[in-house]
Amino acid sequence: MQSFAAPALSLVTAMTRAAAAEPERTVAFQGAPGANSHVAAVQAFPDGLPLPCFDFSDALDAVKDARADCAVIPIENSLHGRVADIHFLLPESGLAITGEHFLPIRHALMGGGPIAGVRQAMSHPQALGQCRHWLRAHGIEPVAYPDTAGAAALVRELGDPAVAALAPPGAAALYDLDLLATDIADADHNTTRFVTLARGSRPPLGDGPWMTTLIFEVKNIPAALYKAMGGFATNGVNMTKLESYQRGGSFAATEFFADVDGRPGDAGFDRALEELGFHSKWVRILGTYRQARERG
Secondary structure, eight states: OTTSOHHHHHHHHHHHHHHHHOGGGEEEEESSTTSHHHHHHHHHOTTSEEEEESSHHHHHHHHHTTSSSEEEEEEEETTTEEOTTHHHHHHHHTOEEEEEEEEEOOEEEEESSOGGGOOEEEEOHHHHHHTHHHHHHTTOEEEEOSOHHHHHHHHHHHOOTTEEEEEOTHHHHHTTOEEEEEEEOSSTTOEEEEEEEESSOOOOOSSOOEEEEEEEEEOSSTTHHHHHHHHHHHTTOOEEEEEEEEOTTOSSOEEEEEEEESOTTSHHHHHHHHHHHHTEEEEEEEEEEEOSSOOO
């Protein structure tokens, strides 16, 4: 909590106190009050108690320590790709993905003086990346900060009209800043996908469509990935996402993060997973959950 700028501290304190009284209703998110993750948490859990956490690790720890029932965490953006570090933090957390939520993103520039005098804009690196063309066109230097609304709180604390923040429009009222420009994005499709993380998997009951997220490491032999993917093709199982990343610094063992249509218990899915396991060193399912938006 001490890491938040002073204008955010009273809000964070009040929300933390309310969450502590009812942890079974609490939804952790990364960022200061007013951040996009806060908006997503409220939309996904209208009856929940949002708990602001300074960084992703803090939000995940809140769930692991039972101070929150779940966390709503951004995982990828349609403009700027995957959110840094989350692919490492998520498997290490031991938490399961139990849902997803899509949030259209529209940033606002806010500060304490006229837009003509703004020289720098502070925000989360994802937000800065999503607005880089707009910032360049207006001659504004991007300055990275751990979250969007937290940047707004810091701008209020600094009181420098040359420094503004990129944050959700609602953050301006929370931190007594002027809206200098709204509806900022480099593309109309700018959307962030969030996942809900909870302790232990929750059985996928009812109607789908379903999504299963998994990670795996193929054997270090020629055509291992090609063979591992063959089971999905022959069993008619659609893979909507496949990303590789390195762990451990060896540059030899590549791990993969995948989203697959379906759930364990579906015949085609089970056969595809069996073949994936045959060609991999290990496979781990991170969660099966109802799709918030059908793919394709």
